[in-house]
Amino acid sequence: AQSVTQLDSHVSVSEGTPVLLRCNYSSSYSPSLFWYVQHPNKGLQLLLKYTSAATLVKGINGFEAEFKKSETSFHLTKPSAHMSDAAEYFCVVTSQGAGGFKTIFGAGTRLFVKA
Amino acid sequence: EAQVTQNPRYLITVTGKKLTVTCSQNMNHEYMSWYRQDPGLGLRQIYYSMNVEVTDKGDVPEGYKVSRKEKRNFPLILESPSPNQTSLYFCASSWDRVGTDTQYFGPGTRLTVL
Numbered sequence: 001a002q003s004v005t006q007l008d009s010h011v012s013v014s015e016g017t018p019v020l021l022r023c024n025y026s027s028s029y030s031p032s033l034f035w036y037v038q039h040p041n042k043g044l045q046l047l048l049k050y051t052s053a054a055t056l057v058k059g060i061n062g063f064e065a066e067f068k069k070s071e072t073s074f075h076l077t078k079p080s081a082h083m084s085d086a087a088e089y090f091c092v093v094t095s096q097g098a099g100g101f102k103t104i105f106g107a108g109t110r111l112f113v114k115a
Numbered sequence: 116e117a118q119v120t121q122n123p124r125y126l127i128t129v130t131g132k133k134l135t136v137t138c139s140q141n142m143n144h145e146y147m148s149w150y151r152q153d154p155g156l157g158l159r160q161i162y163y164s165m166n167v168e169v170t171d172k173g174d175v176p177e178g179y180k181v182s183r184k185e186k187r188n189f190p191l192i193l194e195s196p197s198p199n200q201t202s203l204y205f206c207a208s209s210w211d212r213v214g215t216d217t218q219y220f221g222p223g224t225r226l227t228v229l
Contacts, residue, residue: 034218043222094213102173104160108157
């Protein structure tokens with residue numbers, strides 16, 4: 001069975017400091033992993049994706065994530081937070097399961113950025 | 116402009132009154148999917164479609180129907196809505212057949228069932 005756990009429901013950082021949003025996953029088959037961002041009252045936008053190529057994935061707006069199979073993790077990082085990064089972030093896994101291909105979202109991590 | 120559109124964007128209805136939320140994409144994508152978003156739960160997949168006339172259940176299909184008669188359209192039907200279906204709904208599409216590549220999301224439909 002597939003599952004996604006985002007380890008923090010809320011993260012608060014100061015502008016200019018690093019961001020770490022943690023995600024662990026469980027999948028019986030080789031998964032595709034994604035991070036999406038949702039700004040207030042907006043739709044979802046892809047930040048980055050891992051689909052079995054390089055384990056360190058670079059995305060938009062300076063975000064990156066590292067796929068660690070041994071730890072079943074896909075944590076999202078950014079070296080320096082900006083006020084515009086304040087949003088909700090979702091870790092997502094898609095893979096084949098007993099019932100076909102399913103897409104599973106984590107519960108989300110809300111990022112607050114303080115001036 | 117490449118996009119996924121949903122209509123209506125906001126809907127308030129009463130228990131038991133059938134409704135349809137439309138979803139259309141102009142990117143010739145094979146895969147389409149419906150999700151509902153509830154606070155603290157993230158997005159949960161309702162149904163998905165890998166091709167015309169091919170649909171399958173996601174994690175929370177109860178109370179919903181879908182159809183895929185044309186490649187570009189994937190309507191979500193609530194035959195007898197109930198208050199527990201009050202939620203924010205998103206439609207998404209992807210070029211690959213199984214949703215393992217980037218999904219492009221519509222703007223969302225906020226549904227309230229009284």
